[in-house]
Amino acid sequence: MRLFIPLAITFVAGVIMILQFFVPATQSMGETLQEWYMIVASFAIFLGAVNLLHVHSRRIRFKGRNWKYSPVTIIGFSAMIITGIFFGIEPGKPFDFMFTQMMVPMGATMFSLLAFFVASAAFRAFRASNWRATLLLISAFVVMLGRVPIGAMIWDRIPLISEWIMQVPNLAGQRAVMIGAAMGMVATSLRMIFGIERSYLGGAD
Amino acid sequence: MATFTEKLGNIDRRIIFLVMALSVIVPLAMRLTLPIPIGAGPSQDMYDAVEALPSGSRVLLSFDYDPSTMPELQPMAIALTQHLMTKDIKIVSLALWPMGVSLGNEALMSVSDSLGREEYVDWVNLGYKTGGGVLIVRMGSDIKSVFPTDYNGNPVEDMPIMDEVNKLGDFDMIISLSAGDPGVPAWIMMAGDRYNIPIGGGCTAVSAPQFYPYLGTGQMIGLLGGLKGAADYETMVRIGVDSAPAGTATPGMAAQSVAHLIIMLFIILGNISYLANKKRKGGVK
16 A cells, blocks of 8 residues: 555656646646645755755764764754744844855855866866867867857957857757657656656665 | 976965965955957847837746856856846746845846836745756746746736746747756746747856757857856947946956966966976876
8 A cells, every 4th residue: 555655646746747738628637746846845845954954953963974964054044944943034133144145155156166177077088088088189179269259369269250250060969868858757757657667666566 | 306397396385376376366355357358149139039029028037056156157147147137027936946136136126126117016025946847848838837936925826027927838938047957048948949939048168068068059059158158148238328337347357367378378287397397208197
């Protein structure tokens, strides 16, 4: 029964969601399921927050790996929640101050580190070891130059060549990947609806 | 003893980091600016599509990003908002990402204040709701049931801007500034394809290549890719508008130009070392 009920729910919900596109009578049922999804997803956020507190509290109590960072997580998390609930989230309030003056610069800093890792990784790994790698290297150089103003200053046709690379070879490759991924998604969805794929049940079998 | 080319191939990564940092800091500190060449491309298409909208049109602007991608996407948000408000186009905004709502509000308020536009008449921020693609589908039939109140908790039913807005089909265009999922693809699949609404977008430079198939099929009317797309749009919006404030993307392009050259230089140095060592060892890897 532990297995049958979730499989039955998945089957019924999946079939209704597909049928609503083809059978008008099932459209309202589909809309109801969508509303339920949004309610469940909202609860998932709450569950995630509780889980975050639970995981980090346990890590502190048992002195787990990198436990010294956990108090920072809990204090930051609590500070945002408390200021948001008690003072509001409008501009000028403590929540907004912490968001704009702390979260925004810290988030931007984390993403900016990518430039340093890209430079280091490209230096060590981007090698013209054969003609295919050389072709990739030349394409990368053209696109990198075409995406910045200095490329047009070197030669005014570089941005045009860069755009051609993006719109022809890149588009063809991306389209192939997308179609492949979409076919895989359809196959996996059908496997889940018909109970063949059960890994989403968390290992129950 | 290590040869020169071997040493060249083993540059300490701390030196690479230092040179990269200087390549970004120096152009920004010197306020170096380079002319942004505007030519045919997805940025120009995006601008032309917005420019073609008549005054009074309604645009849904979705802020689907967070602070980590803000340096690339926030200048787009400001330039797009400026263009839309200058043309007297009504903006209804929301966010599929929880932190996008505050960033979007910041952009809307700053431009609205500078152009003297009125909240709830010329623009409104509906806020964030979870659900991603499902949220979009629900908005296709009834927006006010999904967003009964706006970001500030005021009922949308009482807002003049929402008088004739009930479903996604009431918008003339949807623009998503997207840093991942949910974002542009969700808007294309759930809104653009189902309700025939033109979809425009902005994204980070690393994710721009994956959206070109949508441009090729016409499922997207235009795309702003990374800081380059933001700088293109800033430049186009500023043409003929002397009073328009300078954005942050255009000065950033000088720093990005130097950074790209430095990365290319390191790749060339790495390959010189690799090829020289390969030749010295008689082609043995």
